[in-house]
Amino acid sequence: MIIxxxxxxxxxxxxxxxxxxFDNVGLxxxxxxxxxxxxxxxxxxLENVVDEAINKNCNLIVSFHxxxxxxxxxxxxxxxxERVVLxxxxxxxxxxxxxxxxxxSNKGVNAKICEILELKQARILIPKQGTIKKLSTYIPQANAEQLRVALYAAGAGHIGNYSNCSFSVEGTGSYKANPDANPHLGKIGETHYxxxxxxxxxxxxxxxxxxxxALFNNHPYEEVAxxxxxxxxxNQHIGMGMYGNLEKPLTEEVFFDIIKEKMxxxxxxxxxxxxxxxxxxAVLGGSGSFAISAAKAVNADVFITSDLKYHQFYEAEGKILLADIGHYxxxxxxxxxxxxxxxxxxxxxxxxLSESLTNPIKYF
Incomplete structure:
Protein backbone atom coordinates (compact mmCIF):
# COMPACT_ATOMS: atom_id res chain seq x y z
CA MET A 1 0.00 0.00 0.00
CA ILE A 2 1.29 3.46 -0.88
CA ILE A 3 0.56 6.74 0.90
CA PHE A 22 -8.05 29.53 5.74
CA ASP A 23 -6.90 26.01 6.54
CA ASN A 24 -3.90 23.98 5.35
CA VAL A 25 -4.95 20.35 4.95
CA GLY A 26 -3.75 17.38 2.96
CA LEU A 27 -0.28 15.94 2.46
CA LEU A 46 5.37 17.61 17.45
CA GLU A 47 8.98 16.40 17.68
CA ASN A 48 8.07 13.75 20.25
CA VAL A 49 5.41 12.43 17.86
CA VAL A 50 7.96 12.16 15.03
CA ASP A 51 10.29 10.31 17.43
CA GLU A 52 7.44 7.96 18.28
CA ALA A 53 6.82 7.34 14.56
CA ILE A 54 10.50 6.52 14.08
CA ASN A 55 10.46 4.08 17.00
CA LYS A 56 7.29 2.38 15.73
CA ASN A 57 8.54 2.22 12.13
CA CYS A 58 5.65 4.39 10.92
CA ASN A 59 6.47 6.53 7.90
CA LEU A 60 3.05 8.20 7.69
CA ILE A 61 1.72 10.49 10.42
CA VAL A 62 -1.98 11.31 10.17
CA SER A 63 -2.44 14.47 12.20
CA PHE A 64 -5.62 16.35 12.98
CA HIS A 65 -3.94 19.76 13.25
CA GLU A 82 10.79 23.88 11.27
CA ARG A 83 12.35 21.25 13.55
CA VAL A 84 9.40 18.90 13.03
CA VAL A 85 9.51 19.30 9.25
CA LEU A 86 13.28 18.80 9.14
CA SER A 105 -17.70 15.88 8.35
CA ASN A 106 -20.92 14.54 9.86
CA LYS A 107 -18.86 11.56 11.06
CA GLY A 108 -16.00 13.67 12.38
CA VAL A 109 -14.94 15.64 15.43
CA ASN A 110 -18.35 16.80 16.60
CA ALA A 111 -20.06 13.50 15.89
CA LYS A 112 -17.50 11.91 18.22
CA ILE A 113 -18.33 14.40 20.99
CA CYS A 114 -22.03 13.63 20.52
CA GLU A 115 -21.22 9.93 20.79
CA ILE A 116 -19.20 10.41 23.99
CA LEU A 117 -21.98 12.50 25.58
CA GLU A 118 -24.64 10.06 24.28
CA LEU A 119 -26.64 12.74 22.46
CA LYS A 120 -29.58 11.54 20.40
CA GLN A 121 -30.75 12.72 16.94
CA ALA A 122 -27.52 14.66 16.30
CA ARG A 123 -27.66 17.22 13.48
CA ILE A 124 -25.30 19.77 11.94
CA LEU A 125 -25.25 23.09 13.80
CA ILE A 126 -23.96 25.32 10.96
CA PRO A 127 -24.67 23.67 7.59
CA LYS A 128 -22.09 24.48 4.93
CA GLN A 129 -22.81 26.32 1.68
CA GLY A 130 -21.08 25.80 -1.65
CA THR A 131 -20.78 22.01 -1.36
CA ILE A 132 -23.81 21.04 -3.46
CA LYS A 133 -23.57 21.15 -7.25
CA LYS A 134 -26.03 20.43 -10.04
CA LEU A 135 -25.22 18.72 -13.33
CA SER A 136 -27.46 19.20 -16.36
CA THR A 137 -26.79 17.19 -19.51
CA TYR A 138 -28.58 16.18 -22.72
CA ILE A 139 -28.61 12.63 -24.09
CA PRO A 140 -30.62 10.54 -26.60
CA GLN A 141 -33.67 9.14 -24.86
CA ALA A 142 -32.56 5.57 -25.56
CA ASN A 143 -29.38 6.12 -23.50
CA ALA A 144 -30.87 8.16 -20.65
CA GLU A 145 -31.48 5.36 -18.14
CA GLN A 146 -28.00 3.90 -18.56
CA LEU A 147 -26.50 7.30 -17.79
CA ARG A 148 -28.75 7.85 -14.77
CA VAL A 149 -27.72 4.52 -13.27
CA ALA A 150 -24.02 5.31 -13.84
CA LEU A 151 -24.37 8.74 -12.23
CA TYR A 152 -26.14 7.24 -9.22
CA ALA A 153 -23.37 4.67 -8.84
CA ALA A 154 -20.77 7.47 -8.92
CA GLY A 155 -22.46 9.20 -5.99
CA ALA A 156 -24.86 11.64 -7.64
CA GLY A 157 -28.50 11.98 -6.70
CA HIS A 158 -28.08 11.42 -2.96
CA ILE A 159 -30.17 13.80 -0.84
CA GLY A 160 -30.26 13.05 2.89
CA ASN A 161 -31.90 9.66 3.41
CA TYR A 162 -32.83 9.36 -0.30
CA SER A 163 -30.84 8.12 -3.28
CA ASN A 164 -31.36 7.91 -7.06
CA CYS A 165 -32.79 11.46 -7.10
CA SER A 166 -32.93 13.27 -10.46
CA PHE A 167 -35.26 15.28 -12.67
CA SER A 168 -35.65 14.78 -16.42
CA VAL A 169 -37.24 16.74 -19.24
CA GLU A 170 -37.73 15.49 -22.78
CA GLY A 171 -37.29 17.67 -25.85
CA THR A 172 -35.66 18.00 -29.25
CA GLY A 173 -31.95 18.67 -29.64
CA SER A 174 -30.17 19.66 -32.85
CA TYR A 175 -26.64 19.76 -34.21
CA LYS A 176 -24.73 19.71 -37.52
CA ALA A 177 -21.47 17.75 -37.70
CA ASN A 178 -18.55 19.30 -39.62
CA PRO A 179 -16.24 17.20 -41.84
CA ASP A 180 -13.86 16.43 -38.93
CA ALA A 181 -16.61 15.08 -36.68
CA ASN A 182 -17.54 11.49 -35.93
CA PRO A 183 -21.23 11.77 -35.03
CA HIS A 184 -22.98 9.02 -33.10
CA LEU A 185 -26.22 9.90 -34.87
CA GLY A 186 -26.87 11.91 -38.04
CA LYS A 187 -24.78 12.65 -41.10
CA ILE A 188 -21.89 15.04 -41.65
CA GLY A 189 -22.98 18.35 -43.10
CA GLU A 190 -26.67 17.86 -42.26
CA THR A 191 -28.59 19.33 -39.33
CA HIS A 192 -29.74 16.43 -37.20
CA TYR A 193 -32.70 16.53 -34.82
CA ALA A 214 -19.34 8.53 -15.28
CA LEU A 215 -20.86 11.15 -17.59
CA PHE A 216 -18.16 10.88 -20.26
CA ASN A 217 -17.90 7.07 -20.04
CA ASN A 218 -21.65 6.55 -20.50
CA HIS A 219 -22.56 9.26 -22.99
CA PRO A 220 -22.66 8.26 -26.68
CA TYR A 221 -21.97 11.71 -28.16
CA GLU A 222 -18.52 12.72 -29.33
CA GLU A 223 -19.05 16.17 -27.79
CA VAL A 224 -20.94 15.96 -24.48
CA ALA A 225 -23.08 19.02 -23.73
CA ASN A 235 -25.86 21.14 2.98
CA GLN A 236 -27.60 19.80 6.07
CA HIS A 237 -25.13 16.90 6.29
CA ILE A 238 -21.86 18.86 6.15
CA GLY A 239 -20.78 21.72 8.38
CA MET A 240 -19.43 22.98 11.68
CA GLY A 241 -20.72 21.81 15.05
CA MET A 242 -23.61 19.53 15.94
CA TYR A 243 -26.51 19.50 18.34
CA GLY A 244 -28.63 16.75 19.83
CA ASN A 245 -30.75 15.77 22.79
CA LEU A 246 -30.06 14.09 26.09
CA GLU A 247 -32.11 11.00 26.82
CA LYS A 248 -33.67 12.87 29.73
CA PRO A 249 -33.33 16.46 31.04
CA LEU A 250 -30.65 17.04 33.67
CA THR A 251 -29.78 19.87 36.01
CA GLU A 252 -26.86 22.05 35.01
CA GLU A 253 -24.72 20.76 37.87
CA VAL A 254 -25.39 17.09 37.10
CA PHE A 255 -24.70 17.58 33.39
CA PHE A 256 -21.42 19.35 34.13
CA ASP A 257 -20.36 16.41 36.29
CA ILE A 258 -21.10 14.15 33.30
CA ILE A 259 -19.00 16.38 31.02
CA LYS A 260 -16.10 16.22 33.46
CA GLU A 261 -16.29 12.44 33.65
CA LYS A 262 -16.82 11.61 29.99
CA MET A 263 -14.58 14.30 28.51
CA ALA A 282 -24.82 21.98 21.04
CA VAL A 283 -21.13 21.13 20.60
CA LEU A 284 -18.26 22.42 18.51
CA GLY A 285 -14.75 21.02 18.91
CA GLY A 286 -11.92 23.55 18.98
CA SER A 287 -12.43 27.32 18.93
CA GLY A 288 -16.17 27.84 18.66
CA SER A 289 -17.08 31.37 19.72
CA PHE A 290 -18.33 32.11 16.18
CA ALA A 291 -21.11 29.55 16.70
CA ILE A 292 -22.70 31.00 19.84
CA SER A 293 -25.49 32.65 17.84
CA ALA A 294 -26.11 29.42 15.91
CA ALA A 295 -26.42 27.46 19.17
CA LYS A 296 -28.90 30.02 20.45
CA ALA A 297 -30.82 29.87 17.14
CA VAL A 298 -31.52 26.12 17.54
CA ASN A 299 -32.63 26.76 21.15
CA ALA A 300 -29.81 24.73 22.67
CA ASP A 301 -29.75 24.80 26.46
CA VAL A 302 -25.95 24.56 26.56
CA PHE A 303 -23.12 25.09 24.08
CA ILE A 304 -19.91 23.14 24.68
CA THR A 305 -16.79 24.46 22.95
CA SER A 306 -13.46 26.14 23.78
CA ASP A 307 -11.32 29.29 23.59
CA LEU A 308 -14.10 31.67 24.63
CA LYS A 309 -12.92 35.16 25.52
CA TYR A 310 -14.07 37.19 28.52
CA HIS A 311 -16.69 39.32 26.76
CA GLN A 312 -18.03 36.39 24.74
CA PHE A 313 -19.51 34.89 27.89
CA TYR A 314 -21.86 37.90 28.00
CA GLU A 315 -23.38 36.63 24.74
CA ALA A 316 -25.17 33.93 26.73
CA GLU A 317 -27.65 36.66 27.74
CA GLY A 318 -29.44 34.22 30.02
CA LYS A 319 -30.68 32.29 26.97
CA ILE A 320 -28.00 29.60 26.86
CA LEU A 321 -25.31 28.15 29.11
CA LEU A 322 -21.85 28.51 27.58
CA ALA A 323 -19.29 25.89 28.60
CA ASP A 324 -15.60 26.22 27.67
CA ILE A 325 -13.98 22.87 28.47
CA GLY A 326 -10.63 23.44 26.69
CA HIS A 327 -9.39 23.17 23.11
CA TYR A 328 -7.49 19.91 23.53
CA LEU A 353 -2.70 5.55 18.22
CA SER A 354 -0.07 8.05 19.31
CA GLU A 355 0.84 7.85 22.99
CA SER A 356 2.70 11.18 22.94
CA LEU A 357 1.27 14.01 25.00
CA THR A 358 0.66 17.07 22.81
CA ASN A 359 -1.60 19.28 24.95
CA PRO A 360 0.38 22.55 25.43
CA ILE A 361 -1.88 23.72 28.30
CA LYS A 362 -1.27 22.60 31.88
CA TYR A 363 -3.49 23.04 34.91
CA PHE A 364 -2.33 23.79 38.47
Whole structure:
Protein backbone atom coordinates (compact mmCIF):
# COMPACT_ATOMS: atom_id res chain seq x y z
CA MET A 1 0.00 0.00 0.00
CA ILE A 2 1.29 3.46 -0.88
CA ILE A 3 0.56 6.74 0.90
CA UNK A 4 -1.91 7.92 -1.75
CA UNK A 5 -4.10 4.86 -1.19
CA UNK A 6 -4.32 5.66 2.53
CA UNK A 7 -5.11 9.30 1.77
CA UNK A 8 -7.90 8.26 -0.61
CA UNK A 9 -9.45 6.24 2.22
CA UNK A 10 -9.19 9.21 4.60
CA UNK A 11 -10.81 11.50 2.03
CA UNK A 12 -13.87 9.24 2.03
CA UNK A 13 -14.34 10.22 5.68
CA UNK A 14 -13.30 13.87 5.33
CA UNK A 15 -12.97 15.19 1.75
CA UNK A 16 -10.36 17.95 1.64
CA UNK A 17 -12.76 20.09 -0.39
CA UNK A 18 -14.84 20.54 2.76
CA UNK A 19 -11.98 22.24 4.65
CA UNK A 20 -12.27 25.95 5.40
CA UNK A 21 -10.47 28.34 3.04
CA PHE A 22 -8.05 29.53 5.74
CA ASP A 23 -6.90 26.01 6.54
CA ASN A 24 -3.90 23.98 5.35
CA VAL A 25 -4.95 20.35 4.95
CA GLY A 26 -3.75 17.38 2.96
CA LEU A 27 -0.28 15.94 2.46
CA UNK A 28 2.07 18.53 3.99
CA UNK A 29 5.32 16.56 3.98
CA UNK A 30 6.33 13.54 1.88
CA UNK A 31 5.57 11.89 -1.47
CA UNK A 32 2.24 10.28 -2.28
CA UNK A 33 3.74 7.26 -4.10
CA UNK A 34 5.91 6.13 -1.15
CA UNK A 35 5.09 2.64 0.21
CA UNK A 36 3.66 2.80 3.74
CA UNK A 37 5.41 0.91 6.56
CA UNK A 38 3.00 2.00 9.27
CA UNK A 39 0.56 4.77 10.23
CA UNK A 40 0.69 6.83 13.42
CA UNK A 41 -2.41 8.91 14.28
CA UNK A 42 -2.07 12.02 16.42
CA UNK A 43 -3.84 15.24 17.31
CA UNK A 44 -0.72 17.36 16.78
CA UNK A 45 2.59 16.59 15.07
CA LEU A 46 5.37 17.61 17.45
CA GLU A 47 8.98 16.40 17.68
CA ASN A 48 8.07 13.75 20.25
CA VAL A 49 5.41 12.43 17.86
CA VAL A 50 7.96 12.16 15.03
CA ASP A 51 10.29 10.31 17.43
CA GLU A 52 7.44 7.96 18.28
CA ALA A 53 6.82 7.34 14.56
CA ILE A 54 10.50 6.52 14.08
CA ASN A 55 10.46 4.08 17.00
CA LYS A 56 7.29 2.38 15.73
CA ASN A 57 8.54 2.22 12.13
CA CYS A 58 5.65 4.39 10.92
CA ASN A 59 6.47 6.53 7.90
CA LEU A 60 3.05 8.20 7.69
CA ILE A 61 1.72 10.49 10.42
CA VAL A 62 -1.98 11.31 10.17
CA SER A 63 -2.44 14.47 12.20
CA PHE A 64 -5.62 16.35 12.98
CA HIS A 65 -3.94 19.76 13.25
CA UNK A 66 -1.56 20.89 10.48
CA UNK A 67 2.04 21.44 11.61
CA UNK A 68 2.48 23.89 8.72
CA UNK A 69 -0.25 26.50 8.92
CA UNK A 70 1.26 29.58 7.29
CA UNK A 71 3.93 29.60 4.60
CA UNK A 72 7.51 28.61 5.45
CA UNK A 73 10.10 30.84 3.78
CA UNK A 74 13.01 28.85 5.20
CA UNK A 75 13.56 25.61 7.11
CA UNK A 76 16.54 26.01 9.43
CA UNK A 77 15.23 24.46 12.64
CA UNK A 78 14.78 27.85 14.29
CA UNK A 79 11.37 26.96 15.77
CA UNK A 80 9.31 23.89 16.63
CA UNK A 81 7.55 23.85 13.24
CA GLU A 82 10.79 23.88 11.27
CA ARG A 83 12.35 21.25 13.55
CA VAL A 84 9.40 18.90 13.03
CA VAL A 85 9.51 19.30 9.25
CA LEU A 86 13.28 18.80 9.14
CA UNK A 87 13.16 15.68 11.28
CA UNK A 88 10.27 14.21 9.30
CA UNK A 89 12.06 14.76 5.97
CA UNK A 90 15.35 13.46 7.34
CA UNK A 91 13.69 10.18 8.40
CA UNK A 92 11.40 9.82 5.37
CA UNK A 93 8.18 10.40 7.31
CA UNK A 94 5.14 11.88 5.57
CA UNK A 95 2.66 14.12 7.40
CA UNK A 96 -1.01 14.45 6.46
CA UNK A 97 -3.48 16.83 8.12
CA UNK A 98 -7.29 16.60 8.17
CA UNK A 99 -8.31 19.50 10.46
CA UNK A 100 -11.40 21.43 9.30
CA UNK A 101 -12.18 18.82 6.63
CA UNK A 102 -12.87 16.47 9.55
CA UNK A 103 -14.54 19.27 11.53
CA UNK A 104 -17.09 19.62 8.72
CA SER A 105 -17.70 15.88 8.35
CA ASN A 106 -20.92 14.54 9.86
CA LYS A 107 -18.86 11.56 11.06
CA GLY A 108 -16.00 13.67 12.38
CA VAL A 109 -14.94 15.64 15.43
CA ASN A 110 -18.35 16.80 16.60
CA ALA A 111 -20.06 13.50 15.89
CA LYS A 112 -17.50 11.91 18.22
CA ILE A 113 -18.33 14.40 20.99
CA CYS A 114 -22.03 13.63 20.52
CA GLU A 115 -21.22 9.93 20.79
CA ILE A 116 -19.20 10.41 23.99
CA LEU A 117 -21.98 12.50 25.58
CA GLU A 118 -24.64 10.06 24.28
CA LEU A 119 -26.64 12.74 22.46
CA LYS A 120 -29.58 11.54 20.40
CA GLN A 121 -30.75 12.72 16.94
CA ALA A 122 -27.52 14.66 16.30
CA ARG A 123 -27.66 17.22 13.48
CA ILE A 124 -25.30 19.77 11.94
CA LEU A 125 -25.25 23.09 13.80
CA ILE A 126 -23.96 25.32 10.96
CA PRO A 127 -24.67 23.67 7.59
CA LYS A 128 -22.09 24.48 4.93
CA GLN A 129 -22.81 26.32 1.68
CA GLY A 130 -21.08 25.80 -1.65
CA THR A 131 -20.78 22.01 -1.36
CA ILE A 132 -23.81 21.04 -3.46
CA LYS A 133 -23.57 21.15 -7.25
CA LYS A 134 -26.03 20.43 -10.04
CA LEU A 135 -25.22 18.72 -13.33
CA SER A 136 -27.46 19.20 -16.36
CA THR A 137 -26.79 17.19 -19.51
CA TYR A 138 -28.58 16.18 -22.72
CA ILE A 139 -28.61 12.63 -24.09
CA PRO A 140 -30.62 10.54 -26.60
CA GLN A 141 -33.67 9.14 -24.86
CA ALA A 142 -32.56 5.57 -25.56
CA ASN A 143 -29.38 6.12 -23.50
CA ALA A 144 -30.87 8.16 -20.65
CA GLU A 145 -31.48 5.36 -18.14
CA GLN A 146 -28.00 3.90 -18.56
CA LEU A 147 -26.50 7.30 -17.79
CA ARG A 148 -28.75 7.85 -14.77
CA VAL A 149 -27.72 4.52 -13.27
CA ALA A 150 -24.02 5.31 -13.84
CA LEU A 151 -24.37 8.74 -12.23
CA TYR A 152 -26.14 7.24 -9.22
CA ALA A 153 -23.37 4.67 -8.84
CA ALA A 154 -20.77 7.47 -8.92
CA GLY A 155 -22.46 9.20 -5.99
CA ALA A 156 -24.86 11.64 -7.64
CA GLY A 157 -28.50 11.98 -6.70
CA HIS A 158 -28.08 11.42 -2.96
CA ILE A 159 -30.17 13.80 -0.84
CA GLY A 160 -30.26 13.05 2.89
CA ASN A 161 -31.90 9.66 3.41
CA TYR A 162 -32.83 9.36 -0.30
CA SER A 163 -30.84 8.12 -3.28
CA ASN A 164 -31.36 7.91 -7.06
CA CYS A 165 -32.79 11.46 -7.10
CA SER A 166 -32.93 13.27 -10.46
CA PHE A 167 -35.26 15.28 -12.67
CA SER A 168 -35.65 14.78 -16.42
CA VAL A 169 -37.24 16.74 -19.24
CA GLU A 170 -37.73 15.49 -22.78
CA GLY A 171 -37.29 17.67 -25.85
CA THR A 172 -35.66 18.00 -29.25
CA GLY A 173 -31.95 18.67 -29.64
CA SER A 174 -30.17 19.66 -32.85
CA TYR A 175 -26.64 19.76 -34.21
CA LYS A 176 -24.73 19.71 -37.52
CA ALA A 177 -21.47 17.75 -37.70
CA ASN A 178 -18.55 19.30 -39.62
CA PRO A 179 -16.24 17.20 -41.84
CA ASP A 180 -13.86 16.43 -38.93
CA ALA A 181 -16.61 15.08 -36.68
CA ASN A 182 -17.54 11.49 -35.93
CA PRO A 183 -21.23 11.77 -35.03
CA HIS A 184 -22.98 9.02 -33.10
CA LEU A 185 -26.22 9.90 -34.87
CA GLY A 186 -26.87 11.91 -38.04
CA LYS A 187 -24.78 12.65 -41.10
CA ILE A 188 -21.89 15.04 -41.65
CA GLY A 189 -22.98 18.35 -43.10
CA GLU A 190 -26.67 17.86 -42.26
CA THR A 191 -28.59 19.33 -39.33
CA HIS A 192 -29.74 16.43 -37.20
CA TYR A 193 -32.70 16.53 -34.82
CA UNK A 194 -32.77 14.05 -31.97
CA UNK A 195 -35.33 13.33 -29.26
CA UNK A 196 -33.27 13.87 -26.14
CA UNK A 197 -33.64 13.76 -22.37
CA UNK A 198 -32.29 16.55 -20.19
CA UNK A 199 -31.07 15.01 -16.94
CA UNK A 200 -30.66 17.24 -13.89
CA UNK A 201 -28.92 15.75 -10.88
CA UNK A 202 -27.23 17.09 -7.74
CA UNK A 203 -24.06 15.87 -6.07
CA UNK A 204 -21.53 16.92 -3.44
CA UNK A 205 -18.49 18.66 -4.89
CA UNK A 206 -16.09 16.07 -3.45
CA UNK A 207 -17.55 13.56 -5.93
CA UNK A 208 -17.18 15.78 -9.00
CA UNK A 209 -14.31 13.85 -10.63
CA UNK A 210 -16.25 10.57 -10.32
CA UNK A 211 -19.45 12.18 -11.61
CA UNK A 212 -17.77 13.63 -14.71
CA UNK A 213 -15.99 10.34 -15.41
CA ALA A 214 -19.34 8.53 -15.28
CA LEU A 215 -20.86 11.15 -17.59
CA PHE A 216 -18.16 10.88 -20.26
CA ASN A 217 -17.90 7.07 -20.04
CA ASN A 218 -21.65 6.55 -20.50
CA HIS A 219 -22.56 9.26 -22.99
CA PRO A 220 -22.66 8.26 -26.68
CA TYR A 221 -21.97 11.71 -28.16
CA GLU A 222 -18.52 12.72 -29.33
CA GLU A 223 -19.05 16.17 -27.79
CA VAL A 224 -20.94 15.96 -24.48
CA ALA A 225 -23.08 19.02 -23.73
CA UNK A 226 -23.33 19.63 -19.99
CA UNK A 227 -23.62 22.44 -17.44
CA UNK A 228 -22.47 22.57 -13.81
CA UNK A 229 -23.85 24.98 -11.22
CA UNK A 230 -22.76 25.52 -7.62
CA UNK A 231 -25.94 25.85 -5.56
CA UNK A 232 -26.47 28.23 -2.65
CA UNK A 233 -28.39 25.56 -0.75
CA UNK A 234 -27.11 24.72 2.71
CA ASN A 235 -25.86 21.14 2.98
CA GLN A 236 -27.60 19.80 6.07
CA HIS A 237 -25.13 16.90 6.29
CA ILE A 238 -21.86 18.86 6.15
CA GLY A 239 -20.78 21.72 8.38
CA MET A 240 -19.43 22.98 11.68
CA GLY A 241 -20.72 21.81 15.05
CA MET A 242 -23.61 19.53 15.94
CA TYR A 243 -26.51 19.50 18.34
CA GLY A 244 -28.63 16.75 19.83
CA ASN A 245 -30.75 15.77 22.79
CA LEU A 246 -30.06 14.09 26.09
CA GLU A 247 -32.11 11.00 26.82
CA LYS A 248 -33.67 12.87 29.73
CA PRO A 249 -33.33 16.46 31.04
CA LEU A 250 -30.65 17.04 33.67
CA THR A 251 -29.78 19.87 36.01
CA GLU A 252 -26.86 22.05 35.01
CA GLU A 253 -24.72 20.76 37.87
CA VAL A 254 -25.39 17.09 37.10
CA PHE A 255 -24.70 17.58 33.39
CA PHE A 256 -21.42 19.35 34.13
CA ASP A 257 -20.36 16.41 36.29
CA ILE A 258 -21.10 14.15 33.30
CA ILE A 259 -19.00 16.38 31.02
CA LYS A 260 -16.10 16.22 33.46
CA GLU A 261 -16.29 12.44 33.65
CA LYS A 262 -16.82 11.61 29.99
CA MET A 263 -14.58 14.30 28.51
CA UNK A 264 -11.75 13.92 31.07
CA UNK A 265 -12.10 17.57 32.09
CA UNK A 266 -10.81 18.89 35.41
CA UNK A 267 -12.50 22.32 35.22
CA UNK A 268 -15.11 24.11 33.12
CA UNK A 269 -15.24 27.84 32.39
CA UNK A 270 -18.90 28.75 31.97
CA UNK A 271 -21.48 31.51 31.92
CA UNK A 272 -23.95 31.97 34.77
CA UNK A 273 -26.23 29.07 35.65
CA UNK A 274 -29.88 29.82 34.94
CA UNK A 275 -31.41 27.02 36.98
CA UNK A 276 -33.22 25.45 34.04
CA UNK A 277 -32.81 21.82 32.97
CA UNK A 278 -30.43 20.80 30.18
CA UNK A 279 -32.08 18.88 27.36
CA UNK A 280 -30.72 20.12 24.01
CA UNK A 281 -26.91 20.26 23.74
CA ALA A 282 -24.82 21.98 21.04
CA VAL A 283 -21.13 21.13 20.60
CA LEU A 284 -18.26 22.42 18.51
CA GLY A 285 -14.75 21.02 18.91
CA GLY A 286 -11.92 23.55 18.98
CA SER A 287 -12.43 27.32 18.93
CA GLY A 288 -16.17 27.84 18.66
CA SER A 289 -17.08 31.37 19.72
CA PHE A 290 -18.33 32.11 16.18
CA ALA A 291 -21.11 29.55 16.70
CA ILE A 292 -22.70 31.00 19.84
CA SER A 293 -25.49 32.65 17.84
CA ALA A 294 -26.11 29.42 15.91
CA ALA A 295 -26.42 27.46 19.17
CA LYS A 296 -28.90 30.02 20.45
CA ALA A 297 -30.82 29.87 17.14
CA VAL A 298 -31.52 26.12 17.54
CA ASN A 299 -32.63 26.76 21.15
CA ALA A 300 -29.81 24.73 22.67
CA ASP A 301 -29.75 24.80 26.46
CA VAL A 302 -25.95 24.56 26.56
CA PHE A 303 -23.12 25.09 24.08
CA ILE A 304 -19.91 23.14 24.68
CA THR A 305 -16.79 24.46 22.95
CA SER A 306 -13.46 26.14 23.78
CA ASP A 307 -11.32 29.29 23.59
CA LEU A 308 -14.10 31.67 24.63
CA LYS A 309 -12.92 35.16 25.52
CA TYR A 310 -14.07 37.19 28.52
CA HIS A 311 -16.69 39.32 26.76
CA GLN A 312 -18.03 36.39 24.74
CA PHE A 313 -19.51 34.89 27.89
CA TYR A 314 -21.86 37.90 28.00
CA GLU A 315 -23.38 36.63 24.74
CA ALA A 316 -25.17 33.93 26.73
CA GLU A 317 -27.65 36.66 27.74
CA GLY A 318 -29.44 34.22 30.02
CA LYS A 319 -30.68 32.29 26.97
CA ILE A 320 -28.00 29.60 26.86
CA LEU A 321 -25.31 28.15 29.11
CA LEU A 322 -21.85 28.51 27.58
CA ALA A 323 -19.29 25.89 28.60
CA ASP A 324 -15.60 26.22 27.67
CA ILE A 325 -13.98 22.87 28.47
CA GLY A 326 -10.63 23.44 26.69
CA HIS A 327 -9.39 23.17 23.11
CA TYR A 328 -7.49 19.91 23.53
CA UNK A 329 -10.30 18.44 25.59
CA UNK A 330 -12.92 18.99 22.89
CA UNK A 331 -10.74 17.32 20.25
CA UNK A 332 -8.94 14.65 22.27
CA UNK A 333 -11.02 11.73 20.99
CA UNK A 334 -10.50 12.69 17.34
CA UNK A 335 -7.41 10.50 16.98
CA UNK A 336 -9.38 7.52 18.35
CA UNK A 337 -12.02 8.19 15.69
CA UNK A 338 -9.39 8.17 12.93
CA UNK A 339 -7.69 5.01 14.23
CA UNK A 340 -11.03 3.16 14.46
CA UNK A 341 -11.94 4.27 10.94
CA UNK A 342 -8.61 3.22 9.38
CA UNK A 343 -8.57 -0.08 11.27
CA UNK A 344 -11.96 -0.98 9.81
CA UNK A 345 -10.94 0.09 6.30
CA UNK A 346 -7.50 -1.58 6.32
CA UNK A 347 -7.71 -4.20 9.11
CA UNK A 348 -4.49 -5.99 8.20
CA UNK A 349 -2.32 -2.88 8.28
CA UNK A 350 -0.36 -1.33 11.15
CA UNK A 351 -2.31 1.67 12.46
CA UNK A 352 -1.14 3.07 15.81
CA LEU A 353 -2.70 5.55 18.22
CA SER A 354 -0.07 8.05 19.31
CA GLU A 355 0.84 7.85 22.99
CA SER A 356 2.70 11.18 22.94
CA LEU A 357 1.27 14.01 25.00
CA THR A 358 0.66 17.07 22.81
CA ASN A 359 -1.60 19.28 24.95
CA PRO A 360 0.38 22.55 25.43
CA ILE A 361 -1.88 23.72 28.30
CA LYS A 362 -1.27 22.60 31.88
CA TYR A 363 -3.49 23.04 34.91
CA PHE A 364 -2.33 23.79 38.47
Missing amino acids: KEVLDILEELAPLGYAED LVGEANTPVTGILVTLDT PIIFSGLKKITGANYV KAIRHGIAIYSMHTALDN EQETQINITYTKSNEAKILA YEIQTLDNY NVSCIRHSQFSGKKISKV ETEQFTKNLIVDYLTKKIPNFAVS
